[in-house]
Amino acid sequence: MATILVVDDERVICELLKEVLSRHGHEVYTALSGRQALETYTTHRPDAMIVDLRMPEMNGIELLKQLRLVDPVATVMMLTGQGTDEMESQARELGVTDFLRKGLSLDAVVQSINRLSHRPRGAREVLLPPTQGSHKRPKGESILVVDDERMIRDLLQEYFGIRGFQVRTAQDGAEALALVADQPPQVIILDMYMPGMSGVDVLAELRVRQYKGKVIVLTASQDEQLLQQSLNLGSVDVMSKPVDLERLSLAIHVGLALA
Secondary structure, three states, X not given: OOEEEEEOOOHHHHHHHHHHHHHOOOEEEEEOOHHHHHHHHHHHXXXXXXXXXXXXXXXXXXXXXXHHHHOOOOOEEEEEOOOOHHHXXXXXXXXXXXXXXXXXXXXXXXXXXXXXXXXXXXXXXXXXXXXXXXXXXXXXXXXXXXXXXXXXXXXXXXXXXXXXXXXXXEOOHHHHHHHHHHOXXXXXXXXXXXXXXXXXXXXXXXXXXXXXXEEEEEEOOOOHHHHHHHHHOOEEEEEEOOOOHHHHHHHHHHHXXXX
């Protein structure tokens, strides 16, 4: 087992990585900012850190510079979606062990973290705990996650899958509509901003097709007109990013109860 500190300004990334890595035998701490990360690292001295490259106030590079003053040999993996070559070069000079692309599959991320647990200071066996505690749900309670970020799709699939839901994913609106036509889910978790077909476009098409399930829209925008549009098209809830997983779970249960 390894102790890991996940640092990302997106709460959903922190919470979901904690959920997944904990189930693979690791002890996981989270921080939503560079300053919080430094405090947590000083207190707990984790074996490894996963650090988002782009964060407000203190980005991953600045955090690394501060961290090296505390621990010159701390093990750090950089999580990046849009990092420049210059930033990645800086990170390597500061001793980053590896880069985790946000487009990687969840399995690839877990394998990278598991490799870190086998460091010279002591072999650690990574075990996948049994799924006893995952609450089985009635067959047919299904969720479709629609998001152009692969890591978000994989993490939400893992999170709700271990809670007994049948979870499918789609990377864009066209794929989502094809999956709905094949087998309509009871709940759709829909990202508002996607290339090609936006969340509003998907909602409009779902209405045309007389989709009877519930839709939960995820958005980082505070555009009131856009939010009202999505509500008018039949979404059961609109949730701001970063997503609160407890609230998302509650919204899904409400949607299922209404169904």
